[in-house]
Amino acid sequence: MTDSENAVQDAGFDEWLDAAEDGDAYYLECPNEHGSLPPRRVCPDCGATDLEEVPLPATGEIETFTVTHVPTPAFEDDAPYATAIANFGPVRITGQVVDVDLEAIEPGLTVEIEISVSETTGERVLSFSPA
Amino acid sequence: MSDVRVAGVGLTSFGNTPERTSRDLFGDATIEAFADSGVPRDDVEALLYGNFMGELSEHQGHQGPLMAEAAGIRAPATRYESACASSGVAIRDAVKRIRNGEEDVLLVGGAERMTNLGTAGATEALAIAADDLWEVRAGTTFPGAYALMAQAYFSEFGGEHEDLAHIAVKNHENALTNEKAQYQRAIDVDDVLEAPQVSSPLGLYDSCPISDGAAALVLTSEDYAAEHDLDAPVAITGTGQGGDRMALHDREHLARSPAAREAGEEAYAEAGIDASDVDVAEVHDCFTIAEVLAIEALDLEPIGEGISAARDGRTTADGETPINLSGGLKAKGHPVGATGASQIAEVSKLLAGTHPNSDHVADATTGVAHNAGGTVASATVHVLEVVA
Numbered sequence: 001m002t003d004s005e006n007a008v009q010d011a012g013f014d015e016w017l018d019a020a021e022d023g024d025a026y027y028l029e030c031p032n033e034h035g036s037l038p039p040r041r042v043c044p045d046c047g048a049t050d051l052e053e054v055p056l057p058a059t060g061e062i063e064t065f066t067v068t069h070v071p072t073p074a075f076e077d078d079a080p081y082a083t084a085i086a087n088f089g090p091v092r093i094t095g096q097v098v099d100v101d102l103e104a105i106e107p108g109l110t111v112e113i114e115i116s117v118s119e120t121t122g123e124r125v126l127s128f129s130p131a
Numbered sequence: 132m133s134d135v136r137v138a139g140v141g142l143t144s145f146g147n148t149p150e151r152t153s154r155d156l157f158g159d160a161t162i163e164a165f166a167d168s169g170v171p172r173d174d175v176e177a178l179l180y181g182n183f184m185g186e187l188s189e190h191q192g193h194q195g196p197l198m199a200e201a202a203g204i205r206a207p208a209t210r211y212e213s214a215c216a217s218s219g220v221a222i223r224d225a226v227k228r229i230r231n232g233e234e235d236v237l238l239v240g241g242a243e244r245m246t247n248l249g250t251a252g253a254t255e256a257l258a259i260a261a262d263d264l265w266e267v268r269a270g271t272t273f274p275g276a277y278a279l280m281a282q283a284y285f286s287e288f289g290g291e292h293e294d295l296a297h298i299a300v301k302n303h304e305n306a307l308t309n310e311k312a313q314y315q316r317a318i319d320v321d322d323v324l325e326a327p328q329v330s331s332p333l334g335l336y337d338s339c340p341i342s343d344g345a346a347a348l349v350l351t352s353e354d355y356a357a358e359h360d361l362d363a364p365v366a367i368t369g370t371g372q373g374g375d376r377m378a379l380h381d382r383e384h385l386a387r388s389p390a391a392r393e394a395g396e397e398a399y400a401e402a403g404i405d406a407s408d409v410d411v412a413e414v415h416d417c418f419t420i421a422e423v424l425a426i427e428a429l430d431l432e433p434i435g436e437g438i439s440a441a442r443d444g445r446t447t448a449d450g451e452t453p454i455n456l457s458g459g460l461k462a463k464g465h466p467v468g469a470t471g472a473s474q475i476a477e478v479s480k481l482l483a484g485t486h487p488n489s490d491h492v493a494d495a496t497t498g499v500a501h502n503a504g505g506t507v508a509s510a511t512v513h514v515l516e517v518v519a
Binding site for chain 1: 252254268283331378385
């Protein structure tokens with residue numbers, strides 16, 4: 001949700017955040033079973049154009065993470081914060097790791113999607129919380 | 132296929148000069164490049180210019196013609212943008228155009244003004260080389276993205292922060308004699324390990340600085356060099372470019388750089404060399420882990436072993452294959468649009484025997500320059516050889 005009612009939405013991405021907030025996160029699958037993230041018209045792996053929304057597995061596993069101390073201005077008040085890449089099987093996703101002590105994050109941690117809010121901007125942030 | 136001669140190179144000092152505009156910096160670099168080459172400005176047929184963040188740092192788009200003006204040439208000019216590989220891709224196009232016989236004399240280079248943005252502003256500007264929707268909005272910074280790769284590397288192959296620290300120490304050591312480097316100051320492993328964290332496991336001394344600077348090259352055809360009796364002993368004999376998915380999470384491997392491998396294989400094949408022929412290399416060490424991934428992608432180290440190369444002395448100034456004798460991005464500085472061209476300038480001088488560190492590679496005939504954009508979604512590799 002953006003602060004300004006006039007803010008232009010990013011078609012495909014903001015809808016994905018809406019769906020994830022409702023617990024209905026999805027990925028796009030082409031006929032060759034390649035997974036990818038929206039917004040997308042064409043499968044980046046094979047060029048197929050017949051993409052279908054498929055429910056994202058409920059949990060993923062953190063593959064790698066970092067704790068950022070020097071943020072961009074958009075996350076000034078959020079630092080230090082953890083960012084991770086989590087593997088959900090058909091797709092990997094980058095997100096912040098919330099609801100956990102930063103020291104407790106490690107590769108292999110099982111997480112689920114959570115949409116949190118930036119302390120700095122009030123904008124929605126794709127996040128992971130321990131499952 | 133004609134080789135492409137490096138007729139002249141020019142570099143400004145890299146560093147913290149927030150008051151200097153890009154046109155000022157690039158103009159300066161071209162004065163040195165023309166003087167070094169002996170080529171008259173009137174002979175230049177086009178400018179190929181690399182720049183990444185000009186719109187953000189100085190509200191300036193359409194920089195090609197502006198920089199032709201700054202260089203004092205009347206010729207068509209185009210800006211190339213490929214994040215931190217901007218001037219690498221400009222050089223690649225210049226090489227192809229000269230080889231194809233389209234032109235005989237090209238001015239190539241790049242510049243970047245960054246320090247006027249401050250640390251937060253520059254961090255924000257650099258971040259736009261990542262995927263805005265899926266990476267930047269999740270708080271990914273550039274050091275953060277490389278930190279994700281470092282952590283993935285440790286998990287997959289082993290190694291620790293102390294191994295990376297040896298890379299920073301080595302590159303600072305190499306910069307001591309480079310009067311144009313941003314840092315001419317030795318550091319030790321403890322300095323790196325005790326520095327403030329930027330994005331774990333990477334700290335301040337694992338990261339290249341925010342820099343202002345410019346680099347310019349005068350490239351000519353072999354025929355032009357011969358006809359004009361140029362003192363241009365070094366040629367670019369191979370060029371390669373690789374690409375990868377934009378977001379790090381979409382890559383097959385989180386701790387490898389296939390785009391750089393692809394670029395390296397193409398450049399080696401064109402030059403008719405393999406990694407064992409490489410005597411010296413300048414690689415894109417924007418963060419210490421980046422040097423590890425680069426030397427592995429270039430086959431200078433086996434996959435999973437690059438982490439120990441600096442620590443064990445294989446890539447130090449007197450090692451088997453010295454890496455980043457200029458000080459690298461880490462100590463020389465990283466004005467992003469200028470970096471790729473500056474690497475070619477350094478390798479060229481190392482091979483020609485005119486670099487302050489040439490003594491370390493006195494018999495060298497073959498050098499490589501590796502320039503990466505983003506988290507290596509773009510990469511160029513160039514092979515340089517002594518041909519005259």
